[in-house]
Amino acid sequence: NAGVTQTPKFRILKIGQSMTLQCTQDMNHNYMYWYRQDPGMGLKLIYYSVGAGITDKGEVPNGYNVSRSTTEDFPLRLELAAPSQTSVYFCASSSDRRNYGYTFGSGTRLTVV
Amino acid sequence: KQEVTQIPAALSVPEGENLVLNCSFTDSAIYNLQWFRQDPGKGLTSLLLIQSSQREQTSGRLNASLDKSSGRSTLYIAASQPGDSATYLCAWPRIGSARQLTFGSGTQLTVLP
Numbered sequence: 089n090a091g092v093t094q095t096p097k098f099r100i101l102k103i104g105q106s107m108t109l110q111c112t113q114d115m116n117h118n119y120m121y122w123y124r125q126d127p128g129m130g131l132k133l134i135y136y137s138v139g140a141g142i143t144d145k146g147e148v149p150n151g152y153n154v155s156r157s158t159t160e161d162f163p164l165r166l167e168l169a170a171p172s173q174t175s176v177y178f179c180a181s182s183s184d185r186r187n188y189g190y191t192f193g194s195g196t197r198l199t200v201v
Numbered sequence: 202k203q204e205v206t207q208i209p210a211a212l213s214v215p216e217g218e219n220l221v222l223n224c225s226f227t228d229s230a231i232y233n234l235q236w237f238r239q240d241p242g243k244g245l246t247s248l249l250l251i252q253s254s255q256r257e258q259t260s261g262r263l264n265a266s267l268d269k270s271s272g273r274s275t276l277y278i279a280a281s282q283p284g285d286s287a288t289y290l291c292a293w294p295r296i297g298s299a300r301q302l303t304f305g306s307g308t309q310l311t312v313l314p
Contacts, residue, residue, distance in 0.1 A: 119300050130205065130290065130304035131245075138300070146301060178244060182300060189235055190302065192245040 090114050094179050094193035101169040101200045109164040109196050111179030117191075119182040120162040121146075122154065124175040125195075131178065137162055138184070169200045205305035207291060213311040218281050222308045224274040224291035234274050234293045236265050239307070245290065249276070281312045 095110045113120065118139045123131040133146030137156040151173060153165040162181075166173060179193040206225040214220055224234075233252045237245040249258045249265040251274070257266040264277040274291055288309045292302040 121301070123304075128306070130306040131292075131302075132304075133301050136301060180245075189233075189247045189250040190245075191247070192237075194244040195242075197242075 092179055092181055092191050092193035094177075094196050096196060097194070098197045099199070101166070101198065103169060103171065103200060105169050106165070106167050107169070107198075109166070109177055109179075109198075111162045111164065111193060112160050113162075113179075113181040113191070114160065115181060115183075115191065116159060117181035118159065118184045120156065121180045121182075121190075122152070122162070122164045123178045123180065124148065125178065126175050134164065134177075166198075171200050174198060174200045205291065205303055207289075207305035207308050209308060210306070211309040211311075213313060214281055215313050216281060216283060218312075219277070219279050220281055220310070222276040222278070222289050222310070224276070224305055226272045226274075226293065228272070231269065231293045234265075234267050234291060235302070236263075236274075236276050237290045237292065239288045239290060241287075248289075278310075281310075283312045283314050285312050286310055 092113045121136045122134040125131045132148045134152050135146055135154040137143045140156050140159050143154050143156050156162050177196045180190045182190050208223045235250045236248045238248050239245050251258045251267040262279040267274045288307040290304050290307045292304045
């Protein structure tokens with residue numbers, strides 16, 4: 089089972105560039121999430137989706153956009169990259185059953201220079 | 202805003218010791234609480250999920266307890282091994298949402314051979 093797959097694993101961007109972080113899951117989960125983790129800190133929610141065609145903002149959405157055209161895919165778009173977006177990004181998914189746990193991807197380490 | 206405190210921030214113990222990691226939260230209105238393990242440069246692995254109606258969960262050498270009235274959860278690791286070295290995170294769904302997790306900043310555990 090692949091679980092949650094993220095690409096790329098590493099990326100260096102120049103200030104002002106844009107990129108898309110890819111996330112796909114094969115567990116037919118309705119709920120998907122994007123988190124960022126800054127060094128020595130916990131994870132903060134960027135965006136989430138409760139199903140295809142439905143997305144909403146999390147705690148730190150500024151500078152990011154998402155889409156959810158299929159159940160499997162939940163890409164995260166960075167527009168006009170800034171040094172403050174240097175972080176590790178994690179995609180996760182969960183069943184819509186009330187007490188179901190999360191499955192995380194292995195992360196994308198992004199550096200903006 | 203929910204606050205998630207994990208104490209200690211770092212812990213170093215000799216192999217074979219039993220240890221307790223603490224997670225404190227300020228709101229008792231939670232649906233469940235999940236403990237994760239994060240290895241350096243890796244994603245998050247779910248260790249234990251405690252539903253709000255439960256008081257504890259066990260998996261192998263791990264035991265997690267939940268006391269909503271006091272706003273505390275503990276993760277007990279028995280007979281620690283060097284392979285247990287990692288960062289341990291507690292998390293639970295944010296207020297008003299059954300799906301968005303709020304994370305603590307974690308406890309970095311080192312088990313010395």
